[in-house]
Amino acid sequence: MLNFVNVINIYNSSNPFISSMKLLFFLSGEHETLPPAEVLAVFESNGAKYRVLDLFEQVLIADAELDNIQDRLGMTHTICEFLGSCENSVDEILGLVKSVEVAENSFAVRIKRIKRHGKALSTAALEREIGSVIGEKGSTKVDLENPEETILGIISKRFAIGRVIVEVDRSQYEARRPHKRPYFHPGAMLPRISRACVNLTRVKAGERFLDPFCGTGGFLIEAGLLGAEVYGFDIDAEAVRGCEKNLKQYGIDCKVDVKDAMELEHEGFFDAVATDPPYGISASTKGLNLDELYGRTLKSIFTALKDDRYACIISPQEVPVERLSTDAGFGVVDTHFERIHRSLTRKILVLKK
Numbered sequence: 558m559l560n561f562v563n564v565i566n567i568y569n570s571s572n573p574f575i576s577s578m579k580l581l582f583f584l585s586g587e588h589e590t591l592p593p594a595e596v597l598a599v600f601e602s603n604g605a606k607y608r609v610l611d612l613f614e615q616v617l618i619a620d621a622e623l624d625n626i627q628d629r630l631g632m633t634h635t636i637c638e639f640l641g642s643c644e645n646s647v648d649e650i651l652g653l654v655k656s657v658e659v660a661e662n663s664f665a666v667r668i669k670r671i672k673r674h675g676k677a678l679s680t681a682a683l684e685r686e687i688g689s690v691i692g693e694k695g696s697t698k699v700d701l702e703n704p705e706e707t708i709l710g711i712i713s714k715r716f717a718i719g720r721v722i723v724e725v726d727r728s729q730y731e732a733r734r735p736h737k738r739p740y741f742h743p744g745a746m747l748p749r750i751s752r753a754c755v756n757l758t759r760v761k762a763g764e765r766f767l768d769p770f771c772g773t774g775g776f777l778i779e780a781g782l783l784g785a786e787v788y789g790f791d792i793d794a795e796a797v798r799g800c801e802k803n804l805k806q807y808g809i810d811c812k813v814d815v816k817d818a819m820e821l822e823h824e825g826f827f828d829a830v831a832t833d834p835p836y837g838i839s840a841s842t843k844g845l846n847l848d849e850l851y852g853r854t855l856k857s858i859f860t861a862l863k864d865d866r867y868a869c870i871i872s873p874q875e876v877p878v879e880r881l882s883t884d885a886g887f888g889v890v891d892t893h894f895e896r897i898h899r900s901l902t903r904k905i906l907v908l909k910k
Contacts, residue, residue: 579610579639581719582617583711585632585727585749586671590893591905592632593617595753598907599626602759611642613714615671618642627723629783631730631752637709637719645675645716650683653718654690660697660720662705664688668712675712683710687718735773739806740799742773746833746871750895751775757907758829758867760785767827767861769818769854774800774811776831781809788827790816819853821861830858833871847876855885855908862910874902882908 584592593612600607600621607621618639627636640657643649666688668680687710688699707721727749735745746754755776760766762784768776771789777800781787787809791797794815804811818834834854836847845853851872858868867890872878879889887908896902 578623579618579620580623580722581637581639581709581711581717582619582633583635583637583669583709584615584617585634586615588632588750588893588895589614590891591750591753591895594891594893594907595630595632595756596626598757598759599629600624602629602756602761610639614674616711616713616715616717618717623722627725629752629756630725631727631749631756631779633725634727635709635724636722638722640708640718640720642715642717645678645712647678647683647686650710650716650718651686651690653716654687655694659691659694659708659718660706661695663698663700663703664691664706664708665699665701665704666691666708666710668710671711671713674714675716678712680712733778733807735775738773739802740773742796742799745773746775748775748779751831752779754831754869754871754905755779755783755829757869757905758831760829764828765826767823767830767858768832769816769821769830769858769861770832770834771800771813772796772833774803774813776833777804777811777813778807778809780829780831781811782807785829787811789813790818790821792817819850819857821857823861825861825863827861828863828866830862830868830870832858832869836873836876847873848881851876851878852881852884855881855887859885859887859910864910866910868908868910870906870908872904872906874904876904878904878906882906886910 582596603624605622605624607619609619611618641653643653666684668683670680709721710718730749733748735741764785766780766785767788769790771791777787777789789800797813797815801813882889890907890909893905
């Protein structure tokens with residue numbers, strides 16, 4: 558499982574440090590490990606050099622090239638220029654603010670608390686006190702209505718502060734929720750999770766992206782909106798027709814066909830794969846048990862994927878997908894867990910050929 562300690566070691570070991578800008582990412586709290594992994598995968602897909610400096614709950618700090626990655630992210634709220642971090646103490650926070658150049662223009666201070674961290678701190682009082690310190694340092698003034706700069710402070714396991722560069726537009730994902738599409742099927746993944754999974758494949762605009770169990774087309778929609786050339790297969794002809802309707806709603810050219818995911822014929826053709834095979838009570842598995850379904854599918858995907866490229870595979874927790882993936886020839890890059898309900902926790906695996 559990817560965690561807050563080994564993510565720094567894993568990604569820094571393979572990415573040489575190049576000084577650029579220190580960035581603070583205010584991450585979504587709906588999942589522990591997917592949001593930081595998505596950010597780092599997008600850095601890699603863009604060819605950006607980076608180094609992780611710190612990582613704690615809903616906060617990622619990295620020395621990196623920004624490179625418009627905000628247009629891809631599904632599980633980040635805000636990207637800031639990182640100004641500093643300290644313990645959750647009023648004295649330390651105000652001392653930090655006094656020690657750095659915080660704002661040069663009219664500004665507003667916004668404080669976000671993560672869960673119950675720093676519960677002794679009042680967010681409203683801290684906004685006022687930080688604003689007062691910044692105001693005393695120069696000719697800048699508070700403007701709560703139309704500030705030229707927004708200073709964001711995050712109370713997490715530590716306090717982090719930054720100057721807002723961009724707010725990520727997450728409303729687009731709400732507008733694409735599954736029930737708003739022409740073809741809907743219960744159990745479809747939320748668009749922001751689908752976007753994160755697509756990003757974990759490191760797919761680039763113009764590259765070939767495959768979902769061999771395309772269903773309603775959630776992964777294909779997100780990959781298509783990123784500019785990928787999308788291919789979708791499904792053994793269910795009705796699903797294929799519905800998927801085509803959904804893709805056309807978003808203006809995405811698609812190549813969708815009825816095909817068995819266990820018998821792909823495109824050797825070394827695809828640059829990236831993300832898929833969520835059927836495992837629900839009503840899902841068709843052609844009479845196979847899940848181990849066999851996943852085992853045969855993974856071998857088929859391995860053949861269809863180009864060398865040194867990535868696949869993102871979803872499965873129930875009890876399926877030994879790690880072993881089945883290595884048996885197929887893949888290396889397991891990382892594993893994320895998502896609890897759906899009491900009887901289902903799914904794994905999100907990132908694999909590399």
